[in-house]
Amino acid sequence: MRRMMAAFVALMLLASPAAYAVQPDEIMSDPVKEGRARELSRELRCMVCQNQSIDDSDAPLARDLRLLVRERIAAGDSNSQVLDFLVARYGEFVLLKPRFERQTLLLWLLAPVLLIGGGLALWLQIRRRSRSGADVPAPPLTPDEEARLAALMSDDAKSS
Amino acid sequence: MIAESGHYALVLALGLALIQSIVPLIGARLRDAALMSVARSTALAQLLFVGASFVALVMLHVNSDFSVANVYENSHSMKPLIYKITGVWGNHEGSMLLWVSILALFGGLVAAFGNNLPLSLRAHVLAVQAWIASAFYLFILVTSNPFLRIVNPPIEGRDLNPVLQDIGLAVHPPMLYLGYVGFSISFSFAIAALMEGRIDAAWARWVRPWTLVAWIFLTLGIAMGSYWAYYELGWGGWWFWDPVENASLMPWLAGTALLHSALVMEKRNALKVWTILLSILTFSLSLLGTFLVRSGVITSVHAFATDPTRGVFILLILCLFIGGSLSLFAGRATSLKQGGLFAPISREGALVLNNLLLTVACAVVLFGTLYPLAMEMLADFKMSVGAPFYNLTFAPLFALLLLAVPFGPMLAWKRGDLLGVTQRLLAAGVASLVTVAIVWGWVRGGSALAPLAIGLGVFVIAGAVTDLVERTGLVRLPFATVLHRARGLPRSAWGTAFAHAGLGVALIGIVCETTWNSEYIATMKQNEVAHIAGYDVKLDGLFQRQGPNYREMIAEFNVSRDGAMLSVMTPSKRSFTTRGSSTTEAALLTRGASQLYISLGDATAEGAIAVRIYHKPLVLLIWWGPVLMAFGGVLSLSDRRLRVGAPKPARAKPRLQPAE
Numbered sequence A: 001m002r003r004m005m006a007a008f009v010a011l012m013l014l015a016s017p018a019a020y021a022v023q024p025d026e027i028m029s030d031p032v033k034e035g036r037a038r039e040l041s042r043e044l045r046c047m048v049c050q051n052q053s054i055d056d057s058d059a060p061l062a063r064d065l066r067l068l069v070r071e072r073i074a075a076g077d078s079n080s081q082v083l084d085f086l087v088a089r090y091g092e093f094v095l096l097k098p099r100f101e102r103q104t105l106l107l108w109l110l111a112p113v114l115l116i117g118g119g120l121a122l123w124l125q126i127r128r129r130s131r132s133g134a135d136v137p138a139p140p141l142t143p144d145e146e147a148r149l150a151a152l153m154s155d156d157a158k159s160s
Numbered sequence B: 001m002i003a004e005s006g007h008y009a010l011v012l013a014l015g016l017a018l019i020q021s022i023v024p025l026i027g028a029r030l031r032d033a034a035l036m037s038v039a040r041s042t043a044l045a046q047l048l049f050v051g052a053s054f055v056a057l058v059m060l061h062v063n064s065d066f067s068v069a070n071v072y073e074n075s076h077s078m079k080p081l082i083y084k085i086t087g088v089w090g091n092h093e094g095s096m097l098l099w100v101s102i103l104a105l106f107g108g109l110v111a112a113f114g115n116n117l118p119l120s121l122r123a124h125v126l127a128v129q130a131w132i133a134s135a136f137y138l139f140i141l142v143t144s145n146p147f148l149r150i151v152n153p154p155i156e157g158r159d160l161n162p163v164l165q166d167i168g169l170a171v172h173p174p175m176l177y178l179g180y181v182g183f184s185i186s187f188s189f190a191i192a193a194l195m196e197g198r199i200d201a202a203w204a205r206w207v208r209p210w211t212l213v214a215w216i217f218l219t220l221g222i223a224m225g226s227y228w229a230y231y232e233l234g235w236g237g238w239w240f241w242d243p244v245e246n247a248s249l250m251p252w253l254a255g256t257a258l259l260h261s262a263l264v265m266e267k268r269n270a271l272k273v274w275t276i277l278l279s280i281l282t283f284s285l286s287l288l289g290t291f292l293v294r295s296g297v298i299t300s301v302h303a304f305a306t307d308p309t310r311g312v313f314i315l316l317i318l319c320l321f322i323g324g325s326l327s328l329f330a331g332r333a334t335s336l337k338q339g340g341l342f343a344p345i346s347r348e349g350a351l352v353l354n355n356l357l358l359t360v361a362c363a364v365v366l367f368g369t370l371y372p373l374a375m376e377m378l379a380d381f382k383m384s385v386g387a388p389f390y391n392l393t394f395a396p397l398f399a400l401l402l403l404a405v406p407f408g409p410m411l412a413w414k415r416g417d418l419l420g421v422t423q424r425l426l427a428a429g430v431a432s433l434v435t436v437a438i439v440w441g442w443v444r445g446g447s448a449l450a451p452l453a454i455g456l457g458v459f460v461i462a463g464a465v466t467d468l469v470e471r472t473g474l475v476r477l478p479f480a481t482v483l484h485r486a487r488g489l490p491r492s493a494w495g496t497a498f499a500h501a502g503l504g505v506a507l508i509g510i511v512c513e514t515t516w517n518s519e520y521i522a523t524m525k526q527n528e529v530a531h532i533a534g535y536d537v538k539l540d541g542l543f544q545r546q547g548p549n550y551r552e553m554i555a556e557f558n559v560s561r562d563g564a565m566l567s568v569m570t571p572s573k574r575s576f577t578t579r580g581s582s583t584t585e586a587a588l589l590t591r592g593a594s595q596l597y598i599s600l601g602d603a604t605a606e607g608a609i610a611v612r613i614y615h616k617p618l619v620l621l622i623w624w625g626p627v628l629m630a631f632g633g634v635l636s637l638s639d640r641r642l643r644v645g646a647p648k649p650a651r652a653k654p655r656l657q658p659a660e
Helices: A002-015 A031-041 A060-074 A079-090 A102-135 A143-159 B002-030 B033-062 B069-074 B081-089 B092-116 B119-143 B167-196 B201-232 B243-268 B272-295 B301-306 B308-335 B347-378 B387-404 B418-424 B426-443 B449-472 B479-488 B491-516 B621-637 B640-644 B650-656
Strands: B518-524 B529-532 B535-546 B551-561 B564-569 B572-576 B581-585 B587-591 B594-603 B609-616
Touching: A031 A060, A031 A079, A060 A079, A102 B347, A102 B387, B002 B033, B002 B092, B002 B119, B033 B069, B033 B081, B033 B092, B033 B119, B069 B092, B081 B092, B081 B167, B092 B119, B092 B167, B092 B272, B119 B167, B119 B308, B167 B201, B167 B243, B167 B272, B167 B308, B201 B243, B201 B272, B201 B621, B243 B272, B243 B347, B272 B308, B272 B347, B347 B387, B387 B449, B387 B491, B418 B426, B426 B449, B449 B479, B449 B491, B491 B621, B518 B529, B529 B609, B535 B564, B535 B594, B535 B609, B551 B594, B564 B587, B581 B594
Parallel strands: none
Antiparallel strands: B518 B609, B529 B535, B535 B551, B551 B564, B551 B572, B572 B581, B587 B594, B594 B609
C-alpha cells in the first residue's frame, strides 16, 4: 500500500520527460561547493513531488531548484542565505526541516516535553505505588501453605 | 459470470458479518452457548466467501477479462502471469479486497484455533472482528467495487503501473497487510476485555502470539518495502520518511511497545490498563494508515476535497472505531484492577521505559505526518516536514532506546540491581568502546557521531550475546552443562536476544550506508572507466532488447578490482509502451554485506549515457537486522508457553461444555 502511493507519484514523475536526480551537467567544479549544494539539496523540498527532496527528485522543477541553489552558492551566498532566498521565493513549504518559530513550536517541542513529562510522571507514580505496596508486609504463610510450598519445592528438585 | 459471483460472494460475506456482529453478543448477554457459538461458524463461512470473492478477482485478472473495469485499468494481455496475479492488489479496489480477505483470515484463525478461549471471550472477540469487517465490506461495495463491468468492453487493458511490475509487489503488500490487519486481533481482544470487564494474565497470554504474528509480518513487510524502494526507484534511497511509509512505521512502533507491555502483563499482571490502551492505539494507527493512503489526503488536501467519497467513508470508519473504542476505554478502564507492584529499577521498569520511548517516537512520527495537514487547514500555513526533521527528533529517541536495550532483559523482575547489571555488561561496554576507537582511528577525524553510533550498535549486539552467555553459563561452566542449559533455555529468551541483536545490526548498516556511501555521477562513453571505492567500472556498451510488454536499453559494465575481473553488471531502462512510461532497473553487485549499485539516466545523442554508480558499504545489514528481528519473533512464537496456551478456568467447564 505504501509503495503504491509512492509508485503513483513515481508514475507522474516518470511520465514527465525523464530527467534524473542530480545530473552530471549540474555538478559544480569545486567539490567543497558541490558538497554544500548537495547538503542543502537534501533539506529542500521538490514542491511538485510528494515529500521528496530536490536531491532525490527527478522532476524538472527539482532540477531548476538544484541549479538555483548552485547559482546562489557560486554567487557567494552562505548556506543560510541560500535558504532565506528560497523561503522568500517559495515560502516555508520549501524547507523539509521546518524552522523553529511560533507555528512549529508544538512540533519541535513535542518529543522533549512528552519524554521528560511522561518520564517524570511515570517515575513518580511507580515509586509511589511501590512504596505504598512495600509498607504492607505480606501476611505470613499458613501451615497448609507451608506444607504445599515444601511439596512443590521438593517436586521441583526431583524433576530438574 | 465470474465477476457477478465474486460480487455476490462479497455481499454474502457482508450479511454473515452483520449476523456475527450482533448474534454472539446477544448470546453472551443471555449466556446462551449456542448463540455464542454462531460466531465460530459465521467467521469460517465469511472466510470462505471472501476467499471466493478474492479468487474470482484473481481469475478475472488472469483471464484478462477487460469487460471488468478494474482489470481493464490495471492489466494487459501481454503482461507476465505473475504480474497478472499480483496486479490484483496493485490498485485501490483490489488492495482493499486483499485487506478484508486478510481480516477474514485472522477471524477464521481465531474461530478455528481459539478452542481454548472461554466461550464468551471468543464470542466478543469475533463480534468485534465482524464490526470491523462489516464496515470495510460496506466501504468496498459502496465506493470501491472491483467487480464493476464496462458497458462497451475494450479490447486491450491499460496495463499495470510499470514500477509495480516487480516481484516486490507479490510480497510487500500482503506482508504489510498481514501485519496491519493482524493487529485487529489484539484490538478485538482489548474491546472484548473492556466489554466483559475482565482482564488477567491469561488474556495477555492469548493476545501475545497474535500480536507477535502481526509484528513479525509488519517487520518483514516494512523491510521488504524498503529494499524494494532501494532497488526499484533508482537512486539507492531506502527510507524517505514519506507519509505513506510513516503510516506503516507508526503501527510498528506502537505494536513493538504492545509486545513488550503484554509481556509485563503476562508475567507480572501489571500495566493492564496501558496494554489495553496500546492494543487500541496500535490498530487505530493501522486504520489511520489505511485512511492516509487510501483517501489521497496526503498527496494534497485538495485532491481529497475534489473526490471525497472514499476519504469521507474511511474517515467515518476511523472516527467510529477510534472514537468508540477510546470512549469505551475511558468509561471502563478504571474498573480494571491494577496488578503487581514493582520498583522503578526492575525489568518492569525497563519495559515501561521501552514503552515510553517507543510511544514518544511514535508520537513524533504521527505529528510529523499530520502537522503540515493541520497547519494548512487550520492556519493556512503551508509547511513541510521531511527527513532532516526526523533525523533530529526520531534518531535521538532511538539512540536512547538502544542504549537501554541491553539492560532490560538482564534486570530482575520487581526489583533490579542496576549496578550489578552494569558490571555484567562491562565486557559488552568495553567491546563497544574499542569499536568506537578503532572506527575513529580508521576514518581519522570527521564527525564523531558515526563511530559512536556504530559503538552503540555493537553494544546492543554484545549485550544480547552477554545475556545468552550468562543464561547458559558459557565460559564458567563445563561445555556439556552449557549445551544442556542452552537447550533448556526458553525459546523466548533466544527470541529476545536475536530480535535485540537485529536492532544493533540494522543500526550499523544504517550508519555505514549514510556516512560512507560513495557515489560517481557522470556521463560515460563506451570503454570509459569509472573508479569508485577501489572498483574499476568499465562501460562495455549499450544495446536494446525487447521484453514481453516493454523495450529496454541495457548497459553492460565490467567490474574489476586491482586488475582482477569480478563481474558483469547490466542495469537497464525499460519503456512500457502502453502507459508510455519507463522504469530504471538498477544493477546490484553484492560483496559481503556491501553493494555496488549502478543505475542509468538518459542517453545522449552521441551514444554516451548518464550513469550513477554508488558504493554502499554494509548496506545489506539494514535489512538483515529486521530479518534477524523477525527470526527472533518466530523463535519466541514457538515457545512452549505460547503453543500450549493458557489453562482454562475450571469452573466454567461443566455449564458450557455440553452445549458445544
